[in-house]
Amino acid sequence: MNDESLPPYQPxxxxxxxxxxxxxxKELHGYGVMQEILRITxxxxxxxxxxxxxSIKHMAELGLIQEADERPDPALDDERRRYYSLTSxxxxxxxxxALRYAQLVEAAHIRNLLGNEPQxxxx
Amino acid sequence: xxxxNTLLAKISLFCLQIFIxxxxxxxxxxxxxxxxxxxxxxxxxxxxxxxxxxVVRLWGTTAWDxxxxxxxxxxxxxxxxxxxxxxxxxxxxxxxxxxxSSLVIAVGPAPQFSxxxxxxxxSMLYYLSFLAGLVVLQLRQxxxxxxxxxxxxxxxxxxxxxxxxxFVFPFVSVSGKxxxxxxxxxALGPSLVLWGIAxxxxxxxxxxxxxxxTLLGICTLARSLAMIFMSxxxxxxxxxxxxxxxxxxxxxxxxxxxxxxxxxxxxxxPEHGHTFAFQEINERR
Numbered sequence: 233m234n235d236e237s238l239p240p241y242q243p244x245x246x247x248x249x250x251x252x253x254x255x256x257x258k259e260l261h262g263y264g265v266m267q268e269i270l271r272i273t274x275x276x277x278x279x280x281x282x283x284x285x286x287s288i289k290h291m292a293e294l295g296l297i298q299e300a301d302e303r304p305d306p307a308l309d310d311e312r313r314r315y316y317s318l319t320s321x322x323x324x325x326x327x328x329x330a331l332r333y334a335q336l337v338e339a340a341h342i343r344n345l346l347g348n349e350p351q352x353x354x355x
Numbered sequence: 356x357x358x359x360n361t362l363l364a365k366i367s368l369f370c371l372q373i374f375i376x377x378x379x380x381x382x383x384x385x386x387x388x389x390x391x392x393x394x395x396x397x398x399x400x401x402x403x404x405x406x407x408x409x410v411v412r413l414w415g416t417t418a419w420d421x422x423x424x425x426x427x428x429x430x431x432x433x434x435x436x437x438x439x440x441x442x443x444x445x446x447x448x449x450x451x452x453x454x455x456s457s458l459v460i461a462v463g464p465a466p467q468f469s470x471x472x473x474x475x476x477x478s479m480l481y482y483l484s485f486l487a488g489l490v491v492l493q494l495r496q497x498x499x500x501x502x503x504x505x506x507x508x509x510x511x512x513x514x515x516x517x518x519x520x521x522f523v524f525p526f527v528s529v530s531g532k533x534x535x536x537x538x539x540x541x542a543l544g545p546s547l548v549l550w551g552i553a554x555x556x557x558x559x560x561x562x563x564x565x566x567x568x569t570l571l572g573i574c575t576l577a578r579s580l581a582m583i584f585m586s587x588x589x590x591x592x593x594x595x596x597x598x599x600x601x602x603x604x605x606x607x608x609x610x611x612x613x614x615x616x617x618x619x620x621x622x623x624x625p626e627h628g629h630t631f632a633f634q635e636i637n638e639r640r
Contacts, residue, residue: 262393281394281417282374282424285386314389 238321241294244329247279247287252296252318252326259300261313262288288316296322363410367398374418377425379432442491443618445484450610486512488613492564507553510546541579547572564616571609577601 254268262284269279291297300315340346371394375387401409489511551569555562
């Protein structure tokens with residue numbers, strides 16, 4: 233699936249792709265994005281505070297994310313927090329990037345880089 | 356007591372606010388408050404989970420991230436014209452200093468001044484700012500420059516590299532230095548002359564910038580001629596020495612004028628004049 237209508241932003245920076253994936257599930261505030269990234273990467277990727285907000289700024293400028301209008305639970309939440317959500321462009325870009333990664337994984341799989349049994353060799 | 360009421364937390368927040376101050380104002384206004392909130396939440400969670408060492412680890416990742424981010428954001432927010440104008444001011448300053456020092460050597464009682472380190476440092480700064488100026492000029496005009504001017508610009512950079520080499524490695528023998536200086540001057544002079552003429556005929560930069568480049572090249576050649584006379588203690592006839600001297604002395608002036616070309620707010624563009632050569636080059640492609 234090659235979406236030719238997408239702007240040429242690929243390959244995405246790791247921080248941007250992680251944020252897109254984190255926001256693909258639900259609207260989140262900054263700290264929520266950090267925690268979600270930690271959760272989905274099982275603690276292997278910790279995004280820095282500055283990297284997070286610089287990426288958010290950049291992504292908002294490119295129209296990949298937007299500030300959410302409604303708060304998920306206004307009663308329980310700090311009203312100064314801003315929630316972010318994916319735009320349709322952001323979602324399509326995340327899909328395209330995920331597909332690109334999937335193709336890479338497939339290529340790695342074919343070349344026995346994923347811990348499969350070696351094909352041939354000196355055994 | 357909440358964890359962020361401790362002294363450590365207060366120091367941490369203070370440091371974070373200093374880091375945030377390093378960011379451009381627009382960034383601070385939009386995200387500064389939110390960054391503080393996120394940091395407070397992270398700090399609380401880390402402190403409760405891992406204590407003081409956790410906070411130290413948190414700062415280990417945060418400090419570098421904040422610092423690098425601030426530098427990048429500052430660079431991105433800085434208007435290009437500000438950078439151009441800083442370089443133009445550098446060029447003006449160095450050309451004035453160069454002219455004054457040439458005057459000291461020419462009429463002053465201390466000809467050995469040219470062997471002093473401050474003088475050599477100054478001449479290095481002169482040529483470094485010259486190089487920076489040429490790079491900026493080339494980049495500003497790059498939309499309407501073709502491969503000939505880019506190629507000539509490569510020659511200029513190549514010969515300027517010789518200057519760097521000359522000053523970075525001061526322990527080269529005197530004859531080696533003389534050879535390199537000659538090589539550089541003879542490479543730089545014709546390059547600038549050809550670059551200027553190419554720009555002039557193709558109308559890819561404003562004519563006075565092209566003429567200025569050409570004259571700078573002639574001045575550089577004149578200086579190298581003078582250097583030959585000086586290094587071999589020749590007594591040239593006045594009809595050779597006078598034009599050489601005049602052009603040698605004019606170099607800082609043309610250098611000064613180059614500063615204006617870099618300072619000027621508009622680079623020639625397809626929309627603002629000089630369209631003929633640009634269209635022609637595009638059609639040829």
